[in-house]
Amino acid sequence: MTLKKLRILLLICLTFSILVVSSFSRLTALKSRIIKDQEYFPVVKEVIKEARRSIKIIAFEMAYYPDYPLSPSNILIQELIAAGKRGVDVKVILEVSEWNERLTRKNTLSGKILGKNGIKVVFDSPKITCHAKLVIVDSSIAILGSNNWTYYSLTQNREISVLLTHPLLVKDLEDYFDLLWKEGKKRSD
Numbered sequence: 001m002t003l004k005k006l007r008i009l010l011l012i013c014l015t016f017s018i019l020v021v022s023s024f025s026r027l028t029a030l031k032s033r034i035i036k037d038q039e040y041f042p043v044v045k046e047v048i049k050e051a052r053r054s055i056k057i058i059a060f061e062m063a064y065y066p067d068y069p070l071s072p073s074n075i076l077i078q079e080l081i082a083a084g085k086r087g088v089d090v091k092v093i094l095e096v097s098e099w100n101e102r103l104t105r106k107n108t109l110s111g112k113i114l115g116k117n118g119i120k121v122v123f124d125s126p127k128i129t130c131h132a133k134l135v136i137v138d139s140s141i142a143i144l145g146s147n148n149w150t151y152y153s154l155t156q157n158r159e160i161s162v163l164l165t166h167p168l169l170v171k172d173l174e175d176y177f178d179l180l181w182k183e184g185k186k187r188s189d
Contacts, residue, residue: 035161040147041072041154043163044135048079051137054089055080056177058134061103061148062094062110072154077110081117089120093177093184095130096123110149122184130180133161134173141165142173 035043048055057080065071084090092114094107104126111121124130135143145161147153164170 032162032164032166035143035145035163037157037159038155040143040145040159040161041076044143044147045076045079047135047137047141047143047163048076048083051083051088053138054091054136055083056091056134056136056174056181058093058130058132058177058180059107059149060095060129060131060133061106061150061153062092063106063148063150064110064113065151068151071151073149073151076149076154077113080114080119084118090114091120091177091181092122093130093180094121094123096126097129098126122181124180124184134177136170136174136177139174140167140170142170144173 062077063071063073064077065074068074080090080092092111094111096104096107107123111123115121133145133147135141142164143161144164145159147159147161153159164173
């Protein structure tokens with residue numbers, strides 16, 4: 001191969017690489033990492049704001065506080081609604097329980113608020129506890145750990161989560177979400 005052909009080939013490869021890299025959002029630049037305590041809220045808020053195609057959430061407890069509109073969980077719920085309005089496909093799975101009426105009331109209220117604003121919501125079976133806490137964005141980032149979407153979990157508690165960007169791990173988590181989504185039930189009450 002001549003030097004001229006090699007330069008042209010390198011230029012083509014470089015151009016292709018730049019196009020591929022620039023087509024990814026800022027989210028794909030994130031690296032897998034641990035999210036400690038109150039780091040969760042700003043990280044999840046930013047990831048939701050940057051979503052372009054899809055957001056999938058499993059929440060054991062998602063509290064909306066009507067008297068405290070600036071509560072962190074209210075802000076995350078509003079970010080989900082904003083994402084849906086900009087065309088992101090948002091799906092949320094929430095826990096309901098036969099034995100925990102308080103949790104069921106909180107999640108039902110959050111589900112109604114989301115549903116009224118065009119977000120797809122299903123509830124797990126009341127016969128089994130779905131204690132998972134998972135956020136998947138654009139099939140490329142997953143955040144899972146101990147954080148509920150409640151005031152104390154987002155502002156006070158010791159919590160630990162992990163942000164994952166490894167494609168196979170994110171795919172496995174998304175497959176799990178999709179399985180639970182198919183099993184979920186819509187509630188009208």
